[in-house]
Structure formats: C-alpha cells, structure tokens
Amino acid sequence: MARNKYDVDEDLEIEFSWEYTKRLLAYVKPYKKEMIITLIIMIIASIASLLSPYLVKIAMDTSIPNKDIKGLIGVCALILLTIVIGAACMVYKIKTMTYVGQSVIKNIRTDIFNHLQRLPFSYYDDKPHGKILVRVVNYVNSLSDLLSNGLINLVTDLLSIFVIIGFMLAINVKLTIVCMLGLPFLILVVGLLKKVQRRTTQIFSNKQSNLNAYIQESISGMKVTQAFTREKTNAEKFRKVSDENRSTWMTAVRYQMLLWPAIDNISVITISFVYLIGVSSIGNGITIGTLIAFVGYIWRFWNPIVNISNFYNTLIMAMAYLERIFETLDEPVDIDNLPGAYKMPNINGHVEFKDIVFKYDDDGREILKKVSFEVKPGENIALVGPTGAGKTTIINLLSRFYDVYSGEVLVDGNNVRNVTLDSLRKQMGVMLQDTFIFSGTIMDNIRYGKLDATDEEIIRAAKAVKAHDFIVTLKDGYYTEVNERGSRLSVGQRQLISFARALLADPKILILDEATSSIDTKTEEALQIGLDRLLKGRTSFVIAHRLSTIKNATRIMVINNGQIVEQGNHDELMELKGEYYELYSSQYDMIKAI
Structure with missing residues (x-):
C-alpha cells in the first residue's frame, strides 16, 4: 500500500489483542507500590462514603423517632467524618496517580523514540513524518486519563459495587433483586456497541494521523507554498482533511455517548420499580428509613457502573491508539547488529x-x-x-x-x-x-x-x-x-x-x-x-x-x-x-x- 501520502489511511496490520493490555500493565508494574497504596486508600474512602446511607437509616428509624439528640449529633459527626476522609483520600489519589500516569507515559514515549532511532531509512522513506510524530505525541498523550485515573477507578468501582450489594442485601433482599434486573440489559447494550465503537475510533485515529501529516508537510514546505502562491489551494486541502477529522470524531463520539443514555434509562427504570415496590411495602417489613437508605445505595450502585462505562469508553479509545503505539514498537529493526556481531577493529580504509x-x-x-x-x-x-x-x-x-x-x-x-x-x-x-x-x-x-x-x-x-x-x-x-x-x-x-x-x-x-x-x-x-x-x-x-x-x-x-x-x-x-x-x-x- 502507498503509505507515504497524507491522504491515504493506514490500515492496521495487526488484529486487536488483549496482549496490548498486558504490555501496558508491564509499564505500570514498576509503580505497583504506589498503585497498591492508592487502591487501599480509595477502598477506605469508598467504604467511608458508603456508610452515609446506613447512618441516615439509623437517624431516620432510631435517633429521630426516639428524640435522641446526642445520637443524632453523633450520626451527623460520623457523616461529616466520612466526607473529610473521602476528600483527603481523593487528594492523595489525584497527586499519586497523576505522577504514576505521567511517568508511564514518559517511559512509553522514551521507548518509542529510542526505537525510532534504530529503524532503517526505509521506514522513513515509506511514511510521512507527521504520521510518525502523532504516534509519539498525540497517541501516547491519549493514554493519560486511562493511566492516571482509569485503572484505580476501575478496581475501586468494582469493589464498591460488591460492597454496595452487600449493604443492600443486608437492608432488603427483595429490593436488591429488583435493582439487579437491569444488569442483563446493560451487558447486551455493551456487547452490541463494542465492535462499532472500536472501528469508528480507529477510523478517527486514521484521519487524525492524516491531518497531522498534512500540517507537518505544509510547515516544512511553507517557503515553496508562498513562492508559488499555493496558499488558497493548500487551505482547501487542509479544510478537507480537517473536515474528515471532525466528521469521524463526531461519529466516534456519537457511538461512545450511546452507552450513557442506555445506562441512565436502565437505572431510572430500575429505580422506579424499587420506588413502586418499596412504597407499596411500607409497613409490611419496610420502614421509611429502610427505603431512603436503599434508594441512597441504589444511586450509589449505578454511579460506579456509570464510571465503569466511562472507563470502557476511555479504554476503547485508548486501545485504538495503543494498537498504533505497539505497531510502531513492533516495527522490525531490519538494520541491526546480527547475533555474534563483533566490534570493528581500527580500520585502514580498504x-x-x-x-x-x-x-x-x-x-x-x-x-x-x-x-x-x-x-x-x-x-x-x-x-x-x-x-x-x-x-x-x-x-x-x-x-x-x-x-x-x-x-x-x-x-x-x-x-x-x-x-x-x-x-x-x-x-x-x-x-x-x-x-x-x-x-x-x-x-x-x-x-x-x-x-x-x-x-x-x-x-x-x-x-x-x-x-x-x-x-x-x-x-x-x-x-x-x-x-x-x-x-x-x-x-x-x-x-x-x-x-x-x-x-x-x-x-x-x-x-x-x-x-x-x-x-x-x-x-x-x-x-x-x-x-x-x-x-x-x-x-x-x-x-x-x-x-x-x-x-x-x-x-x-x-x-x-x-x-x-x-x-x-x-x-x-x-x-x-x-x-x-x-x-x-x-x-x-x-x-x-x-
């Protein structure tokens, strides 16, 4: 394929593999100590925040009916403490994970740059330099959010879901089962969107690469452009590649955004059923405090699911870029030291x-x-x-x-x-x-x-x-x-x-x-x-x-x-x-x- 043109899309020559995730995690491994500490701190913060609805239940069902002012003040103090703990943990997480994420990005970019220096002339003969540059800068930068917040948030949110389910089961088993009925529909939506999301993101990465290549080519040839008064022609070409970049971005985002309203609708319908069953069962094993606490948990149940869906969208986008990054890192170094190569002695020039x-x-x-x-x-x-x-x-x-x-x-x-x-x-x-x-x-x-x-x-x-x-x-x-x-x-x-x-x-x-x-x-x-x-x-x-x-x-x-x-x-x-x-x-x- 003629790849040395700004207006020719690059076909991805390797199939998607979860091995990319393993390779990415290998870059994260040197920072496992920071990751584990942050994870423990976020679990503590998650548990502290999840105590709030249960404390509200105690206040509604015990402290207020019994006019226990001391108990109510104690409950309020505990709720305030959970807020303070959550805020302190969040500050630590942001600071630590930003450091980890940027360190991983620096290491990936360093590996790409070092690898590019070893690639033969033929690699640069076949590819516009702008398409190489976008991989070293833009594509690596796109991993920032995934590495800085995504991985920790994913584990924290998964643990939160199980802890929340535990709290909900402890409050009322029947309402918990109703809440879980929406999950099969959510899994179906994710399965239907997965393939089209990856493909539209790949197409966008192609157009972004083309745009970068044309900008780099135009800047390098600016003197020739002005000498031959080609400004209007080049502006029209730029408009075309820029429009393609915008159009493919809008298509990719459209499919990514479909997941959010799906989750929102499923969660609202589920919560409506919980309200319906809960209200009709008040006085029949369900108190007002129980219902308020359960509703508090059900909102918290769907919140990490929304976060996981955001992570999923980030992962789909990152994987499209990760494929390009590892494709570059896997580009064979055709001109390299052969096995058993020895140092050239001081030469005479024959x-x-x-x-x-x-x-x-x-x-x-x-x-x-x-x-x-x-x-x-x-x-x-x-x-x-x-x-x-x-x-x-x-x-x-x-x-x-x-x-x-x-x-x-x-x-x-x-x-x-x-x-x-x-x-x-x-x-x-x-x-x-x-x-x-x-x-x-x-x-x-x-x-x-x-x-x-x-x-x-x-x-x-x-x-x-x-x-x-x-x-x-x-x-x-x-x-x-x-x-x-x-x-x-x-x-x-x-x-x-x-x-x-x-x-x-x-x-x-x-x-x-x-x-x-x-x-x-x-x-x-x-x-x-x-x-x-x-x-x-x-x-x-x-x-x-x-x-x-x-x-x-x-x-x-x-x-x-x-x-x-x-x-x-x-x-x-x-x-x-x-x-x-x-x-x-x-x-x-x-x-x-x-």
Missing part, C-alpha cells in the same frame, strides 16, 4: 564490493546489478552518473544504512553485516546530500560529529573546510544560535558546517554526497585546497555532479543503470571518450556559454 545486488523490495527492480570493485586505503573515489543511477545507494550500503540483497560489502576484510553498527559508523565521516542543521549554536552543530571535541578542535575543523571565515562574521561567532534546519543560514553555509562536522571525527573513511553542490565558485576553490589536504591518507568516496571538483580523484567510477560502466582517472576517461567524456564536455560547454 573497501571491497563483491557482486552487490540491491533492491528495496524482494519483488522490486534492481537498483545495483552485480557491482564489484576494490578500493585501497587512501584512495579518493569519485562516483558520477545520472540521477537515480545508484551512486548514493553505494555509499548507503557501505555505511550499512541499507543491507545488500546479495553479495558482500567488506571493510578491511570484515563483512559490514558481521560487525556492530556503532563500531562501523564511528570510523566513518558521512556528509549526506540532505544537509541537516539542528537548533542550537554553530559550535554545538559541529561538535555533533565528536561530542568530546574541544573548542580548538572545532575551530580547526571549521578552518580546514573554510567555514571559519563566515562564522566569525556572525553576531556571536561560533556561539550564534541557529534555527532548526539552519533556516537563517545560506545553503552553502549549512553545507560547510555539516562538512566540518563530518571531518571533526577524523575518520579513516570519508563519504561526501554532493558536498560542494551549493557552494559558490570562489568558496569552492578555497575549499578544494583544504579538501586535498584532508583527503590525504584516508579513503574517500565523493559523489559530485559538478565534475570540475573531482578532476584530481584517484579513480572516477561512472555509474549508470545500477552498474559501473567506466572507471579510471580523469585523463584516462577523457581519452576513452565515453560517457564521462560526454558528461564533462557538456558541463564545460555550459559553463563556457555562461
């Missing part, structure tokens, strides 16, 4: 590709077709060719951002699949085509390549790539705050900072994907001097469309249609007068014409 075949899907087209080559330590390899030929795929396989379909990628004789990812990537400096600048200072952005680097090392790396000259002209120099993605910097400045970041780690293998594509000619000339010095002694792979930047490469490989069609140094390929000659000549003629 690289070998043996009969590499790569494709994104088993039934997809081959991106690389039996590619083989060998690179000796210290060689500077340039990869050139048309867009989509497979150049970036080669360096992605070397860094093991993707796994080969067949064949072997070797570094110093070690298959990259047999070594740990950290030990492999820490010895490589990678500057991808998509330059990313994080929010923070320029110093922090360069230090991202080596977290323990000193300020002097950072400045030295910046000078080497000719980034120092523009950095010192900024208001706060290296401590200038930049926005996410470096929006206040030019594209060329962002590339220079990213280049300094890659070089700071002093890698044995350096990978540059279009590293100089957005740097002006003057800067490029200065940068080339630094590059020649920095590339010396390390194996490097450079992808460049601007062929003038790779004339001094040890070897140039021309990639086309997933194969190496030509290779050699600049002079050799120019003499060959093949594809490289045509590419270089066409660029030269274009520059000359300008």
Whole structure:
C-alpha cells in the first residue's frame, strides 16, 4: 500500500489483542507500590462514603423517632467524618496517580523514540513524518486519563459495587433483586456497541494521523507554498482533511455517548420499580428509613457502573491508539547488529564490493546489478552518473544504512553485516546530500560529529573546510544560535558546517554526497585546497555532479543503470571518450556559454 501520502489511511496490520493490555500493565508494574497504596486508600474512602446511607437509616428509624439528640449529633459527626476522609483520600489519589500516569507515559514515549532511532531509512522513506510524530505525541498523550485515573477507578468501582450489594442485601433482599434486573440489559447494550465503537475510533485515529501529516508537510514546505502562491489551494486541502477529522470524531463520539443514555434509562427504570415496590411495602417489613437508605445505595450502585462505562469508553479509545503505539514498537529493526556481531577493529580504509545486488523490495527492480570493485586505503573515489543511477545507494550500503540483497560489502576484510553498527559508523565521516542543521549554536552543530571535541578542535575543523571565515562574521561567532534546519543560514553555509562536522571525527573513511553542490565558485576553490589536504591518507568516496571538483580523484567510477560502466582517472576517461567524456564536455560547454 502507498503509505507515504497524507491522504491515504493506514490500515492496521495487526488484529486487536488483549496482549496490548498486558504490555501496558508491564509499564505500570514498576509503580505497583504506589498503585497498591492508592487502591487501599480509595477502598477506605469508598467504604467511608458508603456508610452515609446506613447512618441516615439509623437517624431516620432510631435517633429521630426516639428524640435522641446526642445520637443524632453523633450520626451527623460520623457523616461529616466520612466526607473529610473521602476528600483527603481523593487528594492523595489525584497527586499519586497523576505522577504514576505521567511517568508511564514518559517511559512509553522514551521507548518509542529510542526505537525510532534504530529503524532503517526505509521506514522513513515509506511514511510521512507527521504520521510518525502523532504516534509519539498525540497517541501516547491519549493514554493519560486511562493511566492516571482509569485503572484505580476501575478496581475501586468494582469493589464498591460488591460492597454496595452487600449493604443492600443486608437492608432488603427483595429490593436488591429488583435493582439487579437491569444488569442483563446493560451487558447486551455493551456487547452490541463494542465492535462499532472500536472501528469508528480507529477510523478517527486514521484521519487524525492524516491531518497531522498534512500540517507537518505544509510547515516544512511553507517557503515553496508562498513562492508559488499555493496558499488558497493548500487551505482547501487542509479544510478537507480537517473536515474528515471532525466528521469521524463526531461519529466516534456519537457511538461512545450511546452507552450513557442506555445506562441512565436502565437505572431510572430500575429505580422506579424499587420506588413502586418499596412504597407499596411500607409497613409490611419496610420502614421509611429502610427505603431512603436503599434508594441512597441504589444511586450509589449505578454511579460506579456509570464510571465503569466511562472507563470502557476511555479504554476503547485508548486501545485504538495503543494498537498504533505497539505497531510502531513492533516495527522490525531490519538494520541491526546480527547475533555474534563483533566490534570493528581500527580500520585502514580498504573497501571491497563483491557482486552487490540491491533492491528495496524482494519483488522490486534492481537498483545495483552485480557491482564489484576494490578500493585501497587512501584512495579518493569519485562516483558520477545520472540521477537515480545508484551512486548514493553505494555509499548507503557501505555505511550499512541499507543491507545488500546479495553479495558482500567488506571493510578491511570484515563483512559490514558481521560487525556492530556503532563500531562501523564511528570510523566513518558521512556528509549526506540532505544537509541537516539542528537548533542550537554553530559550535554545538559541529561538535555533533565528536561530542568530546574541544573548542580548538572545532575551530580547526571549521578552518580546514573554510567555514571559519563566515562564522566569525556572525553576531556571536561560533556561539550564534541557529534555527532548526539552519533556516537563517545560506545553503552553502549549512553545507560547510555539516562538512566540518563530518571531518571533526577524523575518520579513516570519508563519504561526501554532493558536498560542494551549493557552494559558490570562489568558496569552492578555497575549499578544494583544504579538501586535498584532508583527503590525504584516508579513503574517500565523493559523489559530485559538478565534475570540475573531482578532476584530481584517484579513480572516477561512472555509474549508470545500477552498474559501473567506466572507471579510471580523469585523463584516462577523457581519452576513452565515453560517457564521462560526454558528461564533462557538456558541463564545460555550459559553463563556457555562461
């Protein structure tokens, strides 16, 4: 299914299972001490509140008829005490369970974030980032009420129901049986609504995900939107996805709300029968105090049932989100340390590709077709060719951002699949085509390549790539705050900072994907001097469309249609007068014409 669109609903690929509840409870388990204490306190509060109707019965049937003022004052004092106990217990419950609920949410969100960092590039290729973000933030937040109040309230309400039934049986068995006659009808209603409630909630979660994806996409592309005056068109698209979000929410709520009037009607009918039978039986084994006490209990009987129905609605909503959360947590980490993976020794930079075949899907087209080559330590390899030929795929396989379909990628004789990812990537400096600048200072952005680097090392790396000259002209120099993605910097400045970041780690293998594509000619000339010095002694792979930047490469490989069609140094390929000659000549003629 094409999932990489904001207007395509995501089908849930796993069936509902109560295992999700068990997994959720595993997050709650570390806080079982707080849960048990809170539960005991709430049981005490529940019992205290349930004494009130019985105390009213004593007042009505004993204290008032006997004009026992002391006894009446004592009963009133006990009722007041139950209110105070209930309020104190409620304060403790709110404080403790809010802490527990938010702690569980933090732990779930942390697990999702850590898991997302381990997922392969292919996961992000297939899914809009907004649909990922909604799972980490909105869906996890939706569990807040369930975790903060729902679980404790459920247990407390269930216990309350049994205690209330005990009190009612002690008062009058016949009226208790009448009160219980409404429960079968309630169970029938819940059974009928269960499936449709879950489905409508799932549909709403899809539309909420779509809305989030479109908002994220629109914000990321706002400059393009304004440049092409697409505001009205985008506003219409937003209105459509927003209307779908509202419509599905209203449908989900409509089915959720059906449970409340059902309970209300059943309870009112039941209570009416109790009144009818109770009033007609006064003086025949039932006193006025008994009837008032029983009615007090019957209202308390239906109150926890209403609470449980609210919990049920919350659970149905939460389960729809929980399914998405655990679907994300269960997303396979295709690129991971294999069993028995060992730490990559300090590398010299010898690289070998043996009969590499790569494709994104088993039934997809081959991106690389039996590619083989060998690179000796210290060689500077340039990869050139048309867009989509497979150049970036080669360096992605070397860094093991993707796994080969067949064949072997070797570094110093070690298959990259047999070594740990950290030990492999820490010895490589990678500057991808998509330059990313994080929010923070320029110093922090360069230090991202080596977290323990000193300020002097950072400045030295910046000078080497000719980034120092523009950095010192900024208001706060290296401590200038930049926005996410470096929006206040030019594209060329962002590339220079990213280049300094890659070089700071002093890698044995350096990978540059279009590293100089957005740097002006003057800067490029200065940068080339630094590059020649920095590339010396390390194996490097450079992808460049601007062929003038790779004339001094040890070897140039021309990639086309997933194969190496030509290779050699600049002079050799120019003499060959093949594809490289045509590419270089066409660029030269274009520059000359300008």
